[in-house]
Amino acid sequence: MRVVAGIRFGARFSSCRPTRSSSSSAADPPRSGFAAAFDQQSELRREVQSSAAGPRVSSSVQDQSFASLLRRSPLVQMGPARDKLVVGRIVHVVGDDLYVDFGGKFHCVCRRPAAGGEKLQRGTRVRLRLQDLELTARFLGADTDTTLLEAQALLLGPVDGREVHHSQR
Amino acid sequence: MAARALTRGLLGLRHSRTVTLTYSGGHHYATATSVKSPQPQVDEYTDKILNQPLQKPDFFRVSELFSLKDLFDARVHLGHKKGCRHRLMEPYLYGCRLDHDIIDLDQTVEHLQLALNFTAHVAYRGGVILFVSRRRQFSHLVECTAKDCGEYAHTRYWQGGLLTNANIQYGSGVRLPDLIVFLSTLNNVFQQHVGIRDAAKMNIPTVGVVDSNCNPSLVTYPIPGNDDTPVTMELYCRLFKMTISRAKDKRRQMEILHGLSAPSTPSSCHE
Numbered sequence: 001m002r003v004v005a006g007i008r009f010g011a012r013f014s015s016c017r018p019t020r021s022s023s024s025s026a027a028d029p030p031r032s033g034f035a036a037a038f039d040q041q042s043e044l045r046r047e048v049q050s051s052a053a054g055p056r057v058s059s060s061v062q063d064q065s066f067a068s069l070l071r072r073s074p075l076v077q078m079g080p081a082r083d084k085l086v087v088g089r090i091v092h093v094v095g096d097d098l099y100v101d102f103g104g105k106f107h108c109v110c111r112r113p114a115a116g117g118e119k120l121q122r123g124t125r126v127r128l129r130l131q132d133l134e135l136t137a138r139f140l141g142a143d144t145d146t147t148l149l150e151a152q153a154l155l156l157g158p159v160d161g162r163e164v165h166h167s168q169r
Numbered sequence: 170m171a172a173r174a175l176t177r178g179l180l181g182l183r184h185s186r187t188v189t190l191t192y193s194g195g196h197h198y199a200t201a202t203s204v205k206s207p208q209p210q211v212d213e214y215t216d217k218i219l220n221q222p223l224q225k226p227d228f229f230r231v232s233e234l235f236s237l238k239d240l241f242d243a244r245v246h247l248g249h250k251k252g253c254r255h256r257l258m259e260p261y262l263y264g265c266r267l268d269h270d271i272i273d274l275d276q277t278v279e280h281l282q283l284a285l286n287f288t289a290h291v292a293y294r295g296g297v298i299l300f301v302s303r304r305r306q307f308s309h310l311v312e313c314t315a316k317d318c319g320e321y322a323h324t325r326y327w328q329g330g331l332l333t334n335a336n337i338q339y340g341s342g343v344r345l346p347d348l349i350v351f352l353s354t355l356n357n358v359f360q361q362h363v364g365i366r367d368a369a370k371m372n373i374p375t376v377g378v379v380d381s382n383c384n385p386s387l388v389t390y391p392i393p394g395n396d397d398t399p400v401t402m403e404l405y406c407r408l409f410k411m412t413i414s415r416a417k418d419k420r421r422q423m424e425i426l427h428g429l430s431a432p433s434t435p436s437s438c439h440e
Contacts, residue, residue: 066263066274069241080267091399105247105269105398133269136250144382145252147359149397 075104081130087159090124100126100153104133110155119158128153217427218420222293229293229419231285231412235404237278243404245394246272248381258381261393270381272393284376284390285412288348291374292320292416296347299323300409301364303356307402311352314406318413321346323364327356332367351377352405353396354388361387378405 031039070076078084081104088102098120101107108128112120120126131152136145222228240246248254248262248270263273291298298320302311308324315322323331328338335343349368354377356362361384368375369387377388378396385391395401 064238066237066241066246069238070246070263070271073241075247076266101399103244105244105249105395134250136252138252144254145250147249147253147382 081133084130085156086128086130086153088126088128088153090120090122090126093120093122098126098155100128100155102128102130102151102153104151106134106149106151108151108153110153113155113157116157125159127156127159129156214427218423219294221423222290222419227282227286229286229289229412229415231289231415232282234285234408234411235278235281237274239404240274240277240281240394243400244398245277245401245404246274247395247398248272253382255382255384257384257386258379258393261379261385261391262381272381272395277392277394280390280392281394281408284392285408287374287390288350288376288409289412289416291348292318292413293420295420297321297344298413299346299349300352301327301349301362302352303327303362304353304396304402305357307352307399310399310402310406314410318410319417320413327363329363332364332371332373345371346373349373349375350409351375351388352402354379354383354385 078086086102088100088108090098091101091107092099096112098110098112099107100110108130110128131154133151135148135150135152138145246263248258251265251268251270254262254270258270261272261276263271265271288298298315300311300315300320300322302308302322302324305324311324312322330338332345335345349364351362351365354362354365359382365375365377365387374389375387376390377383377385377392378394379385379388379391380394380396383396385393392405394405
């Protein structure tokens with residue numbers, strides 16, 4: 001039904017996709033071992049040759065399926081959001097509260113730190129340690145979760161000129 | 170109030186046509202299909218201007234306005250958490266990654282094309298389009314979008330009888346919207362917006378952006394997609410504005426091309 005593109009990079013298939021199954025091309029029996037590796041490598045080689053020869057820009061934009069875009073997106077590559085370091089941008093300031101957008105579905109709200117807080121204005125890029133991408137909880141007697149429409153993260157500080165080696169994105 | 174903007178024109182949609190009552194099985198009712206075009210010289214106008222866009226599947230080329238990559242970059246595929254999922258949204262979901270629902274953008278592209286195409290046709294025929302969203306974060310954006318494309322918006326509290334009791338609340342002969350576009354189908358307490366049910370009652374088609382916690386069943390043209398991120402909302406508003414502007418420009422172009430002018434009554438929805 002849904003062909004999982006990008007088997008080329010071989011590695012981890014993301015877990016829990018219950019409704020879709022990956023199907024290989026037409027009616028080939030599933031190959032394993034050397035045969036699968038050979039197919040993969042020859043396909044890789046063919047693609048390198050074709051991409052070196054032909055125009056790259058148009059084909060790379062149009063041929064990317066949703067599955068491959070999703071697999072390569074930073075949000076999916078990041079994995080669980082707990083304790084991940086990201087860089088966000090302040091989009092709104094209300095007094096002491098900073099609304100930071102880091103590329104997820106929701107923004108997170110952090111309190112302005114006491115030290116060095118004046119530097120943090122709208123448009124400043126800051127480093128965050130994510131806790132949760134969306135704050136939800138199921139309360140007693142409810143059918144669905146109640147969502148706060150916010151993410152939760154700890155503010156580590158502004159992104160300075162010197163690059164911190166373990167920060168992502 | 171934005172609600173007052175609904176009153177437009179002296180002749181309501183229902184009163185401007187000659188409606189023939191059909192008698193069937195003991196029930197009197199007036200249907201749109203029984204309305205006959207009264208004058209013969211309208212047929213040439215009808216044929217050239219009104220019927221020609223219906224010949225092609227994508228007359229306004231709305232599929233060129235966006236691509237799957239644009240939707241992906243605007244984070245349309247991000248849904249809520251698994252616990253917030255509505256049962257009826259499951260066909261539109263690609264899957265669930267670490268408890269977060271991912272909306273299938275391949276389906277979204279198809280649905281968005283249908284919705285934009287329909288909006289363009291309504292705007293081409295001079296229909297009244299009403300943008301509704303109860304998200305206070307995007308209220309200003311929606312109102313500006315509506316103003317820029319010359320249509321209407323309602324982003325405030327929805328009074329109960331706004332559509333169903335319009336003749337009494339706003340005087341008789343009110344023209345109701347011909348299309349309602351919901352940029353978020355939920356109200357502030359996460360229940361379905363009353364406007365969806367009321368539009369269905371009044372036979373008004375609806376276009377709605379349904380997130381993974383919304384109920385898509387009563388929406389005529391649902392667009393499964395994110396409705397919480399500012400980038401996404403700006404994308405939708407831009408797409409709707411471009412579609413409506415394109416359709417209206419096309420209408421002016423067709424009228425000039427065929428050398429015909431619009432009929433004298435303000436509502437040009439003659440069939």
